[in-house]
Each structure stands twice: as C-alpha cells, then as structure tokens.
Amino acid sequence: SVATASTPVTRNLPAQSFAESAQHSAHGGAQLGASSFLGGALGVAGLAGLSRRQRTKAARKLQTARQFSVQLPSIPFMAPPGKKTVIITGASSGLGLNAAKELAASGEWYVIMACRDFQKAEKAAKEAGMFADSYEVLHCDLASNRSVRHFVDAFHAMNRPLDALVCNAAVYFPNAHKPGIFLPGLFAGEGPRWSADGHELSFAANYLGHFLLCNLLLEDLKRSTVKPARCVILGTVTATVNGAELGGMIPPLAHVGNFEGLEKGMKAPVSMLDAHEFNGAKAYKDSKVCDVMLMKELHRRYHQETGIVFTSLYPGCIAETGLFREHYPLFQNLFPAFHKTVTKAYVSQEEAGRRLAACVADERYATSGSYYSWGGEAGTGGSGGKDAVENKDKELDWFMNYGSFRTLTVDEIGGEAADDARCRKLWDLSERLVQAR
Ligand code: LMG
Ligand code: NDP
Ligand code: PMR
Structure with a gap:
C-alpha cells in the first residue's frame, strides 16, 4: 500500500x-x-x-x-482526501453513541469518542457494529479540568485535524435532593455531588468541562479545512429556552438567577447557580441553560472571525437512555410509554442519533447561533412548527422528517438563556473557574 x-x-x-x-x-x-x-x-x-x-x-x-x-x-x-474528524463527548451510550455510529457508518467521518469509561466505550462501539478503523476512544472525564486538558493533549498527539466537536455528555440526578419517600430518610437522596475540582457535578460535567473543551479546541476548529467547521452543544426542552412548551413547564423550572452561586465559586456549600437550595433536577436544567448560553456566546465571540458554526439541539425526548439511570424504576418503566402515547415527544435512540449526526454533517443545519428544537408531531403538545404540521407520518423517515425541527435564531433563544449580558457573565465567571487550578 x-x-x-x-x-x-x-x-x-x-x-x-x-x-x-x-x-x-x-x-x-x-x-x-x-x-x-x-x-x-x-x-x-x-x-x-x-x-x-x-x-x-x-x-x-x-x-x-x-x-x-x-x-x-x-x-x-x-488538502489530501481523507475523512473528516469529529469529537463526541459521552459517546459510550445513548445519543452520543448513536450519533457516533451514524457518522462512522457514513464513511465520511472518523469519530473520536471522548469518554470517561474506556472499557464501556470500547464495548459499546463494538456492539454498535462500528468498524475498528472508524473510531478511537480517548479518555476524557469532563468532571475534571485536568482530565479535559489531558484529553486535548492526547488528541493533539494524534496529529489529526478537527472538523466538528459535539458537546453531548451529561449526568442527571433527579432524586438527589429528596428527603425520603413516605418517611424522611427512607430512600433519601444523597445530596449534591462534586467534581474533581470541587464544583457541583451536574454543572461541572454537563457545562464547565465543555466550556474548557471548547476553548482548548477552538484553534483546531479554526484550522479545519472543512468549511464550515462545527460545534454542536446539546440543549433540551426542559431548560425552557424555547418559549411556551409543555415540556419546559414541569417543575422544578430552570433558574440561574444572576449567577449568585457561580460568583461564589459553585463549591460546597454552594451547589446551585442561583445560590438557592440544592435540587438535582433543577441543577440539570440549569446546566443545560448554561450549555445553550455557551453556544450563544461562542457564536457571538467567534463565528464571524472564524467561520465556525455553533449550534444547539434538542433532539426530542429520548426516553430510554442512561440519562434516567438514577430515576425510580417505576419512572423508567412508565416514562417511554408516557411520551410515546401522551405527549408524542418520544424519539428512539437511533433516530435521535441521526438527528444529531445531521447537525454535524448536513448543510441544512449550518446556520451559526441556531437552536434546533424537535417540535414533535403536529398538535400533540410539542411546539409543532410549520413543517411539523404537514408531517403526518408516525414512524418518521429521516429525510421526510427533517423539517420538523423548529429553528430558533440566536436572537429568538429565550427563557433563562435570553439575556446576552448574562451569557457574558457566565463566560467570564467560567474562565475564572477553569483557570483556578
Ligand atoms: C419532579 O417532579 C420532582 O420533584 C423532581 O425531583 C424531579 O424528579 C423532577 O423533572 C424531574 O420531577 C415532577 C412531578 C411533578 O412529576 C411527577 O411526579 C410525575 C411523574 C410522572 C412521570 C411520567 C410518567 C407518567 C405516567 C402516566 C402513565 C402513562 C402510562 C402510559 C400512557 C397510556 C395512556 C393511554 O409534576 C407536575 O407537577 C406535573 C404538573 C405539571 C404542570 C404543568 C402543566 C400541566 C399541563 C397539563 C397537561 C396535561 C397533559 C397530560 C398529562 C397526562 C399525565 C398522565
Ligand atoms: P446517556 O446517559 O445515555 O449518555 C450520557 C453520556 O455522557 C454517557 O456516555 C456518559 O458516560 C457521559 N458522561 C457523563 N458524565 C461524564 C463525564 N464526567 N465525563 C465524560 N462523559 C460523561 O444520556 P443521553 O444520551 O440521553 O444524553 C446525551 C445528551 O442528550 C445530554 O447532553 C442530554 O442532556 C441530552 N438530552 C437528552 C434527552 C433525553 O431525553 N435523553 C433530551 C434532551 C437532551 P457513561 O456511559 O460512562 O455513563
Ligand atoms: Mg417531561 C410535550 C410535553 C413534554 C415534553 C416534550 C417533555 C420532555 N416532557 C413533557 C411533558 C411532561 N413531562 C408532563 C406533562 C409531565 C408530568 C407528568 C412530565 C414529567 C417529567 C418528569 C418527571 N418529564 C420529565 C421528567 C424528568 O425527570 C425528565 C427531566 O426533567 O429531566 C431533567 C423529563 C423530561 N421531559 C421531557 C424531556 C426531554 C425530559 C428529559 C430529559 C431532558 O430534559 O434532557
């Protein structure tokens, strides 16, 4: 050869x-x-x-x-012909794994799976049928600033270009704040958990690790010969950045306040961005607000100068992923059926993977600053959207269905992520946190 x-x-x-x-x-x-x-x-x-x-x-x-x-x-x-390179965080299960599989199978992408559990990721990739030469697992624990830096060093040592970055990894602790079921203390939640650097764990893994990663890889994305290079950051309907949607109205609601908790450093005893009492479900939603704010701020700072396309995605309710691993078994059992039959917000992991892969590779999802939000089926409690109304098909074929995303422009992004001054404040305070060690 x-x-x-x-x-x-x-x-x-x-x-x-x-x-x-x-x-x-x-x-x-x-x-x-x-x-x-x-x-x-x-x-x-x-x-x-x-x-x-x-x-x-x-x-x-x-x-x-x-x-x-x-x-x-x-x-x-x-530039010589070759595959494009994408880094996907949290590619060892759920959405990340399915997007990795989809992109690798296209033959066009080499996937770097940035995962905290090397063995689990290797096993998942093999079981998903990914060809050994279409991906590489690199260790990355987003809940440790040092690990993120090591990951970036390891990636640089591979001498690969970087054409797309997907910030997908997340954790969710829905019951961590609960005093107990029926009786105080019975199955009580364990309270907040902390990252290697001492920050509340959902904030650290879902947002702060990604903030650092984006900053460290910005130069690589700038140098990509694939135009446009992309950075996709996962958002969600429960973060309520998309106006009046039922999925964004279920308590506890996201609330980052004026980042009073972040100003105090997000270290024990401060566990919430607004410095209120700890609530695991809210901590997740708040962290996803920050993810969308990060996308907005990256767009504002760097899109024009670099051409890099920054977007966010809510892919639908992927009700069967590992995200709900700490929820009650009863919830895990009923949640998919509820969203399949009542809200119609359900999406399978495979289909969600295709939606994310499209945001990485499809030219239709290349408007920087956009928040692509899955509208669900027409008239079923999702936001709908003009295109969704025309879509009658239930088992939705990908190519027919792509129009059911409702696209928010950067200025239309609302709720807790609306205020540009607060996005800037989040950026400045985050810089302080990641340089602190
Ligand atoms: C919080 O509780 C917890 O406090 C928090 O710790 C954390 O866990 C957080 O977001 C996570 O949840 C939210 C709590 C309050 O919700 C519940 O306790 C409900 C849990 C139910 C989970 C879903 C399973 C549903 C099972 C239904 C059975 C379906 C089975 C299959 C279907 C077959 C049908 C043929 O939640 C609330 O407060 C809810 C009230 C929200 C108000 C907001 C707007 C209300 C609009 C009402 C529209 C009604 C739509 C239909 C609802 C149908 C419900 C069955
Ligand atoms: P999963 O739990 O299946 O996947 C999350 C991934 O993140 C796992 O691979 C997990 O690793 C990884 N991860 C968690 N913590 C860390 C860490 N500290 N360092 C590195 N990797 C980590 O959940 P989903 O696939 O559902 O979630 C993927 C994304 O989709 C998230 O950003 C979530 O917010 C978003 N999303 C999900 C929705 C849903 O309905 N499921 C709806 C809307 C958005 P490991 O395998 O080792 O646990
Ligand atoms: Mg929700 C169209 C209505 C809709 C949508 C799109 C979602 C998405 N949810 C909707 C409705 C409802 N949910 C209703 C009516 C209820 C009360 C029964 C409800 C409850 C509920 C709970 C308890 N939903 C949840 C939970 C969770 O623990 C999940 C969560 O909030 O995680 C933070 C969740 C979710 N609902 C969604 C989506 C996408 C989630 C999960 C994950 C995420 O936001 O990333």
Whole structure:
C-alpha cells in the first residue's frame, strides 16, 4: 500500500493514507462528499499498476505535495482526501453513541469518542457494529479540568485535524435532593455531588468541562479545512429556552438567577447557580441553560472571525437512555410509554442519533447561533412548527422528517438563556473557574 500512512503530518492534515480513505469511502461514502471518494480511489488506482520504484517515487511526490499544502493552509483544495474528524463527548451510550455510529457508518467521518469509561466505550462501539478503523476512544472525564486538558493533549498527539466537536455528555440526578419517600430518610437522596475540582457535578460535567473543551479546541476548529467547521452543544426542552412548551413547564423550572452561586465559586456549600437550595433536577436544567448560553456566546465571540458554526439541539425526548439511570424504576418503566402515547415527544435512540449526526454533517443545519428544537408531531403538545404540521407520518423517515425541527435564531433563544449580558457573565465567571487550578 501507499507509504504515506507513516509520513509525519502536521495538525492541519488528516494523518491518513489514501488507501485508508478509499477503503472507508467504499462502504457507504456516497451520501456525503463524493470528492473524497474520488480522490481516495484515484490516489490508489493511479498507483496500482506501477512498479515498486515508481510507487516509491509517486509516494514521495504525494508527500511533497502534502508538505507543500502545509505551507499553504489557506488553500483548502490542496488538502489530501481523507475523512473528516469529529469529537463526541459521552459517546459510550445513548445519543452520543448513536450519533457516533451514524457518522462512522457514513464513511465520511472518523469519530473520536471522548469518554470517561474506556472499557464501556470500547464495548459499546463494538456492539454498535462500528468498524475498528472508524473510531478511537480517548479518555476524557469532563468532571475534571485536568482530565479535559489531558484529553486535548492526547488528541493533539494524534496529529489529526478537527472538523466538528459535539458537546453531548451529561449526568442527571433527579432524586438527589429528596428527603425520603413516605418517611424522611427512607430512600433519601444523597445530596449534591462534586467534581474533581470541587464544583457541583451536574454543572461541572454537563457545562464547565465543555466550556474548557471548547476553548482548548477552538484553534483546531479554526484550522479545519472543512468549511464550515462545527460545534454542536446539546440543549433540551426542559431548560425552557424555547418559549411556551409543555415540556419546559414541569417543575422544578430552570433558574440561574444572576449567577449568585457561580460568583461564589459553585463549591460546597454552594451547589446551585442561583445560590438557592440544592435540587438535582433543577441543577440539570440549569446546566443545560448554561450549555445553550455557551453556544450563544461562542457564536457571538467567534463565528464571524472564524467561520465556525455553533449550534444547539434538542433532539426530542429520548426516553430510554442512561440519562434516567438514577430515576425510580417505576419512572423508567412508565416514562417511554408516557411520551410515546401522551405527549408524542418520544424519539428512539437511533433516530435521535441521526438527528444529531445531521447537525454535524448536513448543510441544512449550518446556520451559526441556531437552536434546533424537535417540535414533535403536529398538535400533540410539542411546539409543532410549520413543517411539523404537514408531517403526518408516525414512524418518521429521516429525510421526510427533517423539517420538523423548529429553528430558533440566536436572537429568538429565550427563557433563562435570553439575556446576552448574562451569557457574558457566565463566560467570564467560567474562565475564572477553569483557570483556578
Ligand atoms: C419532579 O417532579 C420532582 O420533584 C423532581 O425531583 C424531579 O424528579 C423532577 O423533572 C424531574 O420531577 C415532577 C412531578 C411533578 O412529576 C411527577 O411526579 C410525575 C411523574 C410522572 C412521570 C411520567 C410518567 C407518567 C405516567 C402516566 C402513565 C402513562 C402510562 C402510559 C400512557 C397510556 C395512556 C393511554 O409534576 C407536575 O407537577 C406535573 C404538573 C405539571 C404542570 C404543568 C402543566 C400541566 C399541563 C397539563 C397537561 C396535561 C397533559 C397530560 C398529562 C397526562 C399525565 C398522565
Ligand atoms: P446517556 O446517559 O445515555 O449518555 C450520557 C453520556 O455522557 C454517557 O456516555 C456518559 O458516560 C457521559 N458522561 C457523563 N458524565 C461524564 C463525564 N464526567 N465525563 C465524560 N462523559 C460523561 O444520556 P443521553 O444520551 O440521553 O444524553 C446525551 C445528551 O442528550 C445530554 O447532553 C442530554 O442532556 C441530552 N438530552 C437528552 C434527552 C433525553 O431525553 N435523553 C433530551 C434532551 C437532551 P457513561 O456511559 O460512562 O455513563
Ligand atoms: Mg417531561 C410535550 C410535553 C413534554 C415534553 C416534550 C417533555 C420532555 N416532557 C413533557 C411533558 C411532561 N413531562 C408532563 C406533562 C409531565 C408530568 C407528568 C412530565 C414529567 C417529567 C418528569 C418527571 N418529564 C420529565 C421528567 C424528568 O425527570 C425528565 C427531566 O426533567 O429531566 C431533567 C423529563 C423530561 N421531559 C421531557 C424531556 C426531554 C425530559 C428529559 C430529559 C431532558 O430534559 O434532557
């Protein structure tokens, strides 16, 4: 095979041989970017009939061309063909795993699975049928600033470009604040948990780790030759950033106040952003408000200058994921049926994975600052949306159904995430927290 796989490549270029790229494109690369398929195929086919000496010569030429393209990074078409690279946090289960699977199977994407549990992630990827050469698991615990930094170092050591970043990992502690069932103390919640750096854990893992990760990887996204590079941050309907939706009206409601708790450092005994009493369900919703604010602030600061597209997504209610692992078994059993039959907000993990993959790869979801919110089926308690009304199909085919997202522009994002001054305040206070150690 062509000798370029071992060629030292700078971070601007995919560290990949043409043979590898052609091989991947062969299984399903038709969907996106025929150019890399052709490029890869030509790269190999063009060399196939040559003698060893001629091949070595040709390989050297390719190498020279690559080096040359390093000196002229502003000419994107000089970049060699190869797969695009996406980092997905929390890809060991649920939405992240299914999006990873979808993107890897397209043949166009190399997926870096940024996970806190290496073994679990490897096992999940294998069970999902992902090809061994379509992904890599790198350790990343978002609840530790140091781990996030180590992850970024490990990623840089791979000499890969970065074309998309998906901030997906999250934890949810719905019962942590409860004094007990029937009697005080009976099955009582354990109260707040804390990250390696001492911050409330839902805030740290769902938001602060991602804040640091986005900052550390911004330069990589800037250098991507894939235009536009993207950063997708998961939001949710329960964070109530999308106006009057039933899913956003179930108590406890998100409330970040004026970040009084954050100003105090979000360390024990302060566990809530508004410095109120701890509530696990609210802590999750607050952290997702911060995720949407992070997207808004990244967009405001960097979109124009860098061209990077920053978006948020609510993919529907994926009622069967590990997110509800700490909820009561009764809840876990009834929740999917409730959303399938009553609210119609239910979405399967596979379909949700496709929706997230579309936000990474589909040109229809490339407007920076957008919040793509799944509207649910028409007239069923979801926000609906013009396109959803026209959609009568129940088992929704992806291509028919993409229009059921309701898109909010950056200025339409509401609720707790509406105020731009507060988004800035969140950014400034977060910077302080991640530099503190
Ligand atoms: C909080 O409680 C906890 O306090 C908190 O700790 C945390 O856990 C948090 O968000 C998580 O929840 C919320 C609590 C209050 O909700 C419940 O306790 C209800 C739990 C039920 C979970 C869903 C399972 C439902 C089972 C129904 C059975 C369906 C089975 C299949 C269906 C077959 C049908 C053919 O919640 C409330 O306060 C609710 C009130 C919210 C008011 C907001 C707006 C009300 C609008 C009413 C519209 C009605 C829509 C239909 C509802 C149908 C309900 C069955
Ligand atoms: P899952 O629990 O299935 O997946 C969450 C992932 O995050 C897991 O892989 C988990 O790792 C990982 N994770 C948790 N903490 C950390 C950490 N400290 N460091 C690294 N990884 C971590 O839940 P979902 O797939 O449902 O959630 C994915 C995203 O979708 C979340 O952002 C959530 O807010 C969002 N979302 C979910 C909805 C739903 O209905 N489920 C609705 C709207 C939004 P591990 O496997 O090791 O536990
Ligand atoms: Mg909700 C269209 C109505 C709708 C939608 C879209 C959601 C999404 N939920 C809706 C309605 C209701 N929920 C109603 C009427 C009730 C009262 C019975 C209800 C209750 C409820 C609970 C107890 N819902 C929940 C919980 C949770 O513990 C979940 C949660 O709040 O996690 C923070 C949850 C969710 N509902 C949703 C979605 C998407 C969730 C889960 C996760 C998330 O927001 O990321």
